[in-house]
Amino acid sequence: MTWQQLLEPLAAEVDYEEKLDTLLDHVATLTGLPAAYLYVLDEGGDHFHLERGRAPHGAPAVNAPQVEGGAEVIEPTPALELPVTPEDAEPRVVPTPVGRLYSFPLDGAGLVQVGPVSRSAPRRARRALDESAFPLALVVRKAREESLLRSRLAALAARVDAAQKLAGSALDVGRYVALLLELALRSTRTEAGFVAILDEDGRLRIRAEHGLPEALGARIDLSPETGMFDWSAAADSGALFPRDPEALLALGVRSVLAVPLIEGRTPLGVFALLNFGESGTFDEGSLALLETFSDQIREMLHNDRLFRDFAARYLGTVKGLARSLDARRPHTAGHHERVAANAATVAAALGHGAEEVEALRTAGLIHDAGMAGGGDYQADVDHPSVGAGLVEQLPLHPWVAAAVAAHHEWWDGWGFPLGSAGEAIPRAGRILAAAEFLDEMSSGDPVRAPWGAERLIEELGVRSGTQLEPAVADAAIGLLRQDALVLGGREQ
Template sequence: MGLILKKENKGLDIWREMATYPFYKYDSIQGYKFIFSLLEKKVDEFCFYLYLLSENKEKLVLESTNMSEIEDLSEKSAQNKELLEIYQQPESSIKLRESHRQIIPVKEWGGELLNIPLLINGEEFIGTILCGPLKNEKISGKEKKELEKFSVAAASAISNLKRTSDLLAEIQKLDSSAEVRKRMLGSALEVNRFVDLLLDLALTATKAEAGFVAITDSSEKNMTVRAHKNLPDGFAEKMNLNSQNGMFEWSEEDSEVLILSDYDFVAEYKVKSILAVPLVEKKKLIGVFALMSFDASEMFSEFSLSVLTNFTEQIKLVLNNTKLFENFTTRYFDTLVAMSRAYDHRSPFTTGHSGQVSNVAAEIAYQMKFSAEEIKNISQAGLIHDVGMCGVVEITDGFQADYNHPEIGASMIEVLPISKDIIEAVRTHHEWNDGWGFPNGLKGDEIPMSGRILAIADYFADITSNSKARKAFSLKKVLEDLELRREKQFDEKVVEELIKILEKKQNKKIEETFDFCWKFKGEPEDVCENCPAFQQKNVYCWGFPGVLCEKHGDNSCDDCFIFNEWIERVETLIQTDKIEVKNMEHKVLKKDGFAVVQLSGEIDVSVAPQLRNALKELIDSGTVNLVVDLSEVAFIDSSGLGIFVVAYKLAKTKEGTIRFAAARPEVLKVIKLTRLDKHLQLFETVEQAGTDF
């Protein structure tokens, strides 16, 4: 019995359909949709996945999908809904196996699928189409022949589509680059080339023996030599171009004239004649164009002065273009940063993500002793590493955005006069050390160091944040996971340096946190600027009832990496006898609608984990209304109060509350000093606290 082919479309002429479709008019996405539509007519399945062979020919990379009928499947039964989740999340790449070259059923990412290889002329393998969910594992001989016809026709069409798409992309890239280069006369590189060219022309036209062009830097305080020819050894290094006490005298009143003032200096280098013209903009000296002769018989003429004057006007024009382009570059980059932040705000779990990646990447670069400029570049790359996600129109094939966003992001900045490190870090931050990353499958030293650093910073920011699917990793789990990924996903040296940073923070004093929460979360301005922990720069952010943790994905302090790392650190110190544990006991009395927690002894950092666990267990078990009896508590510090605030916020998330009763004067004084009396409910007696529950 046959497995797949629809009876009503058995006579479908695949080659005729392919030949009459105007592939040249449309992009690859439209072309793939047409091919999928033909397959839908031919094959009785719901999901279709196109995988193409990678450049290294070791794996298949997901190119496109079609799941237009999958919703019909999910509505039929609960079991189908589970299948829906499986088939809606295809792997972005799969290891190439011999079975992919045959028309047979295969198992991929937990599902049964039919494999249809794409063979040009029936021989050259370029990829495969997977169809599913499979209803029957038997394929008849006739069906296999029909699918072989489809395989060859589809392979030919897809190969041509890919070549056309790549060619169009290259043409578009060249067109955009050419357009930008017309405007890029303002980049620092182009200014230097232009000035160097003018100096060459001036020397040729005037027959001068040497010369230089100096221009003020961006701060407009210092003048630096941008081009020089045939200067005596040491001349450029020792030359003083300060307009007040340097080689030339210049004044605003007579701004078009430069007068040689340091005769001894030029005589030292045997300069017999010098002609210098000032570059003046809005009555400010912005540069000097000078020609020199070492032959006493050669004097500069009016023609020489005319040439220099003309050339200085050309340089001023270019410098103005430079400033305009630099302003454009700055504004454009700031726009990309704003786009990245806006994209981060798609969910509370990702708010501040780009800022966090930037901070972590900069820390690693600093640990690796990079230069200040290199650290700045990596930090900037972190701010926009996911900007390519904003450059993709939302489509049902959402994986394409994720898979291609590094290339898209790099293309958005590679036309700018910025460091190549920034561009390549964005392009390669999803490549893996072992070659199993994307989009280009680079491995090892093929990945620039900036990309390797950004990759691990992105990973760290992700796993230390909560998501819909999982809680943030603990520091212990992060360190374990890094070891598993060492040399596979991440460069060994970069893993080693990140671990050093984490262990250094782990060894901080207990009065300190792993990091300030706002810094750790990437300082999302619209969240942190209104948060009391940020405003007061307090170490224990969990000690504030009004902190805005839920705005960046932490619904309670128990979800927060920073808080859990601190608890983990305290527990380690207790287990290793590094701190003396105070005597604290607690009892729980269940009442109608609430529970009384009787505490006795001293509450400080040494009992914080014990107190936190006791209150958390009660709240998690459903006892969300508590009265904490403080009558037998002789001492409490800020860490103990912080645990009360953590429990109070947790109870609030479950529509409960915590009230505090019978605090001794010395304990009440600490509560009032920390201003927690403005937020917590305080009662003189347990009986008063227990009313109205």
């Protein structure tokens, strides 16, 4: 099997779990062993957790839940978590609940364990993993990185969805929490949930609920001292755990995920999701999403400046997402910062005011954030619209979203995603398009050397009136002749 075949999962338009399933199928083919389990390092770096597994005899893939719940396990399963030890740095045979497995390190990305084996691994398996260690580790790292980026984008999109629905609600607390509960249930595919808020007499009362059986709703006690959840570690852990899990099971609750609304150490409320089916479980993404929504509720209760405070933090998150995309490839490092600087410089040269200049700078810092939302082709086509959707409801200058949405439109109508032409393209988009062109061409890539100022001046003249607005192209040419733009990570 070639490296190209091993790297195929990275290019496939499938979700994270399917990429790992394909990778483990390749591992089984290479080693000739039917079982393969992938462990990755946790954030603390002191444990491996089971990320995905390929069981023998055609059994379904193993996917370890991050929060307890769901159907009982009958057949032996591999350990869900392993402590990191010095021995993990070398290949070795290890005893496990599913038999002896050959454990092979993946260069900081985790471990892959294959089997079953006897006291030593077959020569074929040892040789195959030795020869394919680098591409296997690369696939695991890149697939996990892409999954984390998509999760972050999903959380950001959920925030925007919330902002859009809240625009006409006058921020009434009841309507606010009902909308957030609806979004949380839909985003996590959960059956039921509720949001409780501290009322004027100091008691936690349910302000919004969906899918709760009548018998359960009547028996919910949310008192921090004696109620459903144990609040003793809430401020430190960021989560609430059932005080009496057996009582919940008796009421038909198979899994529950709850986060506290706390200010300092004062309880303000509870945001909880519940499943009653055999397969209902929650993962880290569900917890992160619930924490996001709970943060919004708590901040609204804290002061009426929620939206602008949230917008500032949210925009910072989008900027961070854009920077993380730049860092994935050496030739794109610093791309967003350079585009932002050049867009602002061109806007100022064209005579636009300080607010418009700053709006172009902000747009430049986030213009490709929508690239995290899909595969290569989908991202290329949709990322201007996705990126604009992330910020269009924020209290920002209208040029920000307009620039992001239109930075791949062409003056002659041959751009995307809308194919707009001429004056139909917002001026902010025409300026950002020029700044994007300047940085892409001056930075180069693995197959093309970077262009210098003279080549850029020549190309701007050629593309004036086709790709670029003539006035914008002329301004960029003048700035290049004055050495006033940042190209390829250095000032020219």
